[in-house]
Amino acid sequence: MQFTYLGQSSFSVTISGKKLLFDPFISGNPLAQHIDIEKIEADYILVSHGHGDHIADVVPIAKRTGAKIITSPEVAGWLGKQGIDNIHELNHGGPMPFDFGKVRAVNAIHSSGLPDGSYGGNPLGFVITSEEINFYFAGDTALTMDMQLIPLFTHLNFAVLPIGGNYTMDAADAIIASDFIKCNEIIGVHYNTFDLIKIDIKAAVDAFAEAGKTLLLPAVGETIEF
Secondary structure, X not given: OEEEEEEOOEEEEEEOOEEEEEOOOOOOOOOOOOOOHXXXXXXXXXXXXXXXXXXXXXXXXXXXXXXXXXXXHHHHHHHXXXXXXXXXXXXXXXXXXXXXXXXXXXXXXXXXXXXXXXEXXXXXXXXXXXXXXXXXXXXXXXXXXXXXXXXXXXXOOEEEEEOEOOOOOEHHHHHHHHHHHOOOXXXXXXXXXXXXXXXXXXXXXXXXXXXXXXXXXXXXXXXXEO
């Protein structure tokens, strides 16, 4: 499986020949100006919540690609007002099957306003299970005991966790989260885009290593394989 980091919390993966894009915030990201959103392919777009740094490029990419969007009912309603109708509404609960695998929406401790100021519903994380690989995208979240439920659902091959602090977990909390989810292969996101979430990269990587874990921090546009 290929994982391509697109900056902030945005990334794409290819599973069973299907391209899944998560939380696209690219055109407004100063660290992702070399990424051309017109060239991004997507069969599905998963949106964890309604903040601009997670939803900014959803509409143009969805209209161009025809991708099905998987998101909360409230975000789905806002997207419908933008002319998007290929949407699967998902809320916390049992996993739903798609042609690449299953998606379970799980709890995320955060807020979720939409660009027009309307209510964005509860923020989500996603657990993706498939015949190829299983992973967890936490979305924007604080450390929460609910993460301990995830190993009851599945064994994770890797997890995508925020590490920037201020708005989400920092690296130290992400280490605890990795214990909760019983996964030692972590891709860090939601850091360094803005001053409030800048981190000491070496310190974060070293802290994970000292805990017997791996923190992967791919460059914007870099692809890694699992």
